[in-house]
Amino acid sequence: MKIAIAGAGAMGSRIGLMLHRAGNEVILIDRWAAHIQMIRDHGLRANYNGEDIVEHMQIYSPEEIDAKHESVDLIVALTKSMGLREMFEEIKPIITENTYVLSLMNGLGHAEDLAEFVDRDHIILGVTMWTAAMEGPGKVKLFGTGNIELQNLAPAGATFTKDVVQIFDDAGLNATYSQNVKYSIWRKACVNGTLNGLCTILDTNITGVGTTSTAAEMVQTIINEFALVAAKEGIELDQTEVYEHITATYDPAGIGLHYPSMYQDLIKNQRLTEIDYINGAVAAKGKKYGISTPYCTFLTQLVHAKEEILGAK
Ligand SMILES: NC(=O)C1=CN([C@@H]2O[C@H](COP(=O)(O)OP(=O)(O)OC[C@H]3O[C@@H](n4cnc5c(N)ncnc54)[C@H](OP(=O)(O)O)[C@@H]3O)[C@@H](O)[C@H]2O)C=CC1
Numbered sequence: 001m002k003i004a005i006a007g008a009g010a011m012g013s014r015i016g017l018m019l020h021r022a023g024n025e026v027i028l029i030d031r032w033a034a035h036i037q038m039i040r041d042h043g044l045r046a047n048y049n050g051e052d053i054v055e056h057m058q059i060y061s062p063e064e065i066d067a068k069h070e071s072v073d074l075i076v077a078l079t080k081s082m083g084l085r086e087m088f089e090e091i092k093p094i095i096t097e098n099t100y101v102l103s104l105m106n107g108l109g110h111a112e113d114l115a116e117f118v119d120r121d122h123i124i125l126g127v128t129m130w131t132a133a134m135e136g137p138g139k140v141k142l143f144g145t146g147n148i149e150l151q152n153l154a155p156a157g158a159t160f161t162k163d164v165v166q167i168f169d170d171a172g173l174n175a176t177y178s179q180n181v182k183y184s185i186w187r188k189a190c191v192n193g194t195l196n197g198l199c200t201i202l203d204t205n206i207t208g209v210g211t212t213s214t215a216a217e218m219v220q221t222i223i224n225e226f227a228l229v230a231a232k233e234g235i236e237l238d239q240t241e242v243y244e245h246i247t248a249t250y251d252p253a254g255i256g257l258h259y260p261s262m263y264q265d266l267i268k269n270q271r272l273t274e275i276d277y278i279n280g281a282v283a284a285k286g287k288k289y290g291i292s293t294p295y296c297t298f299l300t301q302l303v304h305a306k307e308e309i310l311g312a313k
């Protein structure tokens with residue numbers, strides 16, 4: 001299976017590297033010029049569970065993706081939420097009627113964006129608890145463990161999706177075929193809706209948030225707002241299980257020492273965040289359904305205010 005990773009930042013590099021190390025044909029696509037140059041000159045360098053490794057992989061900018069490139073069987077979407085449509089506009093030349101697209105991105109609403117580029121039965125939705133961080137262009141830090149849950153959006157995509165699960169699992173990505181990925185997307189949105197904004201505003205990692213005396217009430221209140229809104233869309237979240245899932249991430253021996261992607265964006269790199277696709281999306285849906293979401297609204301405002309203060313772009 002020929003695989004393209006659309007958005008080869010921290011997570012795209014992780015998934016691409018692990019799939020390539022396992023012997024798959026993988027190309028990376030990204031627009032960050034210095035990152036492309038470093039990977040071309042030195043390979044993708046990674047601190048991989050404490051060991052320095054190099055993986056030599058092909059990388060292209062979206063503009064270099066033209067009709068001369070062969071189409072691919074699978075595109076893994078790992079841009080930031082706000083860059084998804086622009087990326088897919090640019091890489092249209094490698095998308096054919098046989099191409100499947102898998103989103104592993106955080107946030108809500110990506111299936112609708114992807115449906116503009118491929119048929120619904122070629123869309124696969126997924127969530128991942130793997131983590132990754134850029135240490136600089138061409139260099140990524142990968143530690144801890146994780147998993148991936150996948151499911152096709154329409155029944156016709158099931159056979160291909162199960163093949164993808166097998167390929168990802170063989171690459172050590174702990175992939176499983178989900179029976180209800182829409183539930184998993186809301187469950188993961190709760191993880192990001194609590195940890196990402198709180199770590200960013202409180203300037204700490206996951207363990208840092210988890211060990212505060214106010215974490216329990218903040219996290220439970222945010223989960224409750226997500227659950228009330230999700231219920232209006234037919235998803236009944238098990239709030240106790242979701243809370244336990246989130247508290248399990250506080251462990252420093254697991255992913256507790258990770259600084260969520262939103263922290264990396266805003267605090268480390270002064271880049272705009274995905275808050276509008278997470279807490280902001282829940283606040284907007286809450287408004288539509290007549291549900292009050294004060295914590296999501298406030299956290300969204302705080303993150304936007306911080307973006308302005310730091311001059312994020
Ligand atoms: N990091 C993590 O641990 C996890 C992330 N995710 C999700 O995965 C998706 C991708 O996130 P992630 O990989 O973290 O994002 P990154 O910020 O690492 O990469 C996203 C894009 O940002 C650009 N970029 C990143 N850093 C720089 C920089 N310093 N200077 C210039 N450009 C830069 C690159 O492309 P471009 O120039 O085209 O913008 C890159 O493709 C998101 O939806 C995220 O929420 C999910 C689970 C865990």
Ligand SMILES: CC(C)(CO)C(=O)C(=O)O
Nearest residue numbers: 131192195196260261262
């Ligand atoms: C690892 C995790 C779950 C932390 O919130 C994540 O998805 C991120 O960094 O965005």
